[in-house]
Amino acid sequence: TSERYGYAKRLLEQENINAETHPLLTSSNRSFMSNIITSGTLNDKVSALTLMLRESPIHGIKTLDMLMAMGRKKGRNEAVMAVTSLKDLLTGSVLPDRKLIYFADRPLAAEQVTDVHLMVWVFEDHLKKTFLEYIQLIEASDD
Structure with a gap:
């Protein structure tokens, strides 16, 4: 299971790299968003991250992780x-609209499991x- 998990993670990472470098997706809009994330106001950063994640959640793991990191910060407003x-x-x-399933609980040994299955399951x-x-x-914030 851990070997399959590692393989699936690498597939997802490669898919995200491919999406970031795809010519149709590396538009001026994407560079504008990146610029906002690095040098925009706090409100602009959160809005840009939100839009990027909403656009394609499976390609937004880094974005999701960035928002979570911001949520953990001690600065109340951020x-x-x-x-x-x-x-x-x-x-x-x-x-x-269903319960999320851990990777380890998936039918990993099934014959019909493809790389796409593994990638979606690891996501x-x-x-x-x-979550x-x-x-x-x-x-913790309610305490």
């Missing part, structure tokens, strides 16, 4: 903005773990 954005994303467009595993961390973050 954390609140990130957590609010994550709530809107998760409830609105990123989470499926879902990451999403489930991130759990998000819930813990919310609970």
